[in-house]
Amino acid sequence: MSGPLPAPAYDSAVVGAGILGCLLAHRLAATGRRVALLDRRAVGSGCSAHAGAIASPLARGERLRAMSARSRRWYEEYRRSGQRAPIRSLPVLFLCAEGRQAALRERCTQPLAPARASALPAWIARPGPGVVLGGPTALHAQVTDLCRMLSTGSGIDVYECAPVRRWHGTPGAFAVELSDGRALHTGELALAKGAWLASVDLPAGPVDPPRTKKIVSYTLALPASPADSLVYLPDHDAFLLPRPERAQWWLSITSREWGCRPQDDPAASPEDLRTAREVLRTYAPSALPALRGGSVHCDSYSADGGPLVAAPPGRPVVVHGGSGSGFRYAPATADAVLDALDARPERAS
Ligand SMILES: Cc1cc2nc3c(=O)[nH]c(=O)nc-3n(C[C@H](O)[C@H](O)[C@H](O)COP(=O)(O)OP(=O)(O)OC[C@H]3O[C@@H](n4cnc5c(N)ncnc54)[C@H](O)[C@@H]3O)c2cc1C
Structure with a gap:
């Protein structure tokens, strides 16, 4: 007997497999979540493919200095953990x-x-x-290699050449629709589309468009x-x-x-x-x-030159503002996304 295949269900979906999306997917999977990571092209093929990827010792303001220090510690620990990270x-x-x-x-x-x-x-x-x-x-x-390494862990299903046309739903029950008509179902949704981020991805009002x-x-x-x-x-x-x-x-x-x-x-x-x-x-x-x-x-x-995480009520979490330093701040940005997801009432209940 044939019938429609059940739609895959995930705890979390991340749209955009640049350095921010890959690091986020890696960190989400490390908490035991089942993660879908989707990209319109290949993993690490967006801005991340072009990055000189320096984590530089220059930073303006307390927020960016703290993010820089935190990210550097994370990269150094990842490198030491025997991952042969590039x-x-x-x-x-x-x-x-x-x-x-x-x-x-x-x-x-x-x-x-x-x-x-x-x-x-x-x-x-x-x-x-x-x-x-x-x-x-x-x-x-070597950011493209690093993206691939971060997204290859267990718990992550990678969908390359899978442009996301639209999303709908609310936290706890999102559907992500691909160009070919497929829909993935997920409890949590994070958009990490880099410069592709569109105004429809953010609510009008309190969050400045990137x-x-x-x-x-x-x-x-x-x-x-x-x-x-x-x-x-x-x-x-x-x-x-x-x-x-x-x-x-x-x-x-x-x-x-x-x-x-x-x-x-x-x-x-x-x-x-x-x-x-x-x-x-x-x-x-x-x-x-x-x-x-x-x-x-x-x-x-972003205005201060570092990534921003927006968690508007009832909508996906949005990561944007690589600001020419997306590699440098990615681990600290992933922390902020995890905090935002964990603080959502649907997760707490
Ligand atoms: C020449 C150059 C040098 C740089 N040097 C440095 C440096 O020294 N240090 C540093 O920290 N940063 C540097 N950067 C900046 C850094 O590369 C970016 O900040 C970082 O790559 C941004 O990562 P991201 O994940 O936000 O975006 P991206 O890498 O662009 O990833 C976004 C992904 O989203 C995907 N996507 C978009 N729309 C959709 C959709 N609808 N469905 C599915 N997928 C979608 C895209 O295909 C893309 O892969 C440099 C950048 C360039 C160009």
Whole structure:
């Protein structure tokens, strides 16, 4: 006898398998929940696929400093727990104008000390009166690999190439509808759609709709070794990241292009190229011929530059605001989602 197959039922569903969604699914599964993790494409294929993925030692404000410290502890414990996580620690050098030192020390979560210019790669030149500071370390991850690792645990069913068209229901009984008409049933629902987050995902009113902005990193075809430092150029809101695993360096620059839509397949613009060349002319003129293509994506941004968790009554929990630092804050963000889910009356009763 044939009949309709029973719809799969989950304790939790997470829409969006970027770093925020994967870390959340991993943490939910660790509490014993049965989790569905859904992505319109592949795991880690959104903004997370493009991330330089530094957990930097710079943070503004108490909330972000606390999230940064908490996330770093989590990544370090995960790495130590024998998971062979694709996360490494690397030394950080800052190259900045003499007069910017005090502001930099204030933003840095670790002590800074003068460092020798010889600690920089030979192709990076200290401009005129600039100073070199060192001491801190940062974490760097291969985010796509990390996303895959986090989502492969038991208790998680991964649905790739499964765009979620709509959701309905309320906490305790949500239905998530896929493009092919299937529906998954789940008690808890979290939306972690990054820059795809739409206004229908958030209630009108108290929660500000997220803004999106372009993020750009150019590759430099220059040899990198595991001993190389990450070099911050705070006067230009830029950094140079050694990527020995790809035999490249990445020059991350700051784009001012707001309203970026991932659906439009964003790419580097002439303005981005001008910025990248200006940074290189200032600090590394000999590296100009090594400039290659730009890795570009959109991220959603919050007012304070860190992820936000919204748990509007009667609706899914929404995670947004990677703000160019989604990797760096993901573990602390997952904590906030777990707290929000556990505090819901349906769960307490
Ligand atoms: C060049 C570059 C460098 C960066 N460097 C750093 C860095 O050094 N440090 C740092 O911390 N961060 C960095 N970032 C930012 C970081 O990559 C983002 O903050 C982070 O990846 C955001 O993660 P996310 O999970 O919110 O979004 P995403 O990774 O974009 O994931 C969202 C997912 O939702 C899926 N989705 C959307 N709509 C649907 C739907 N309807 N149904 C199913 N699935 C859906 C998408 O396919 C996507 O996979 C960088 C970003 C770029 C582009």
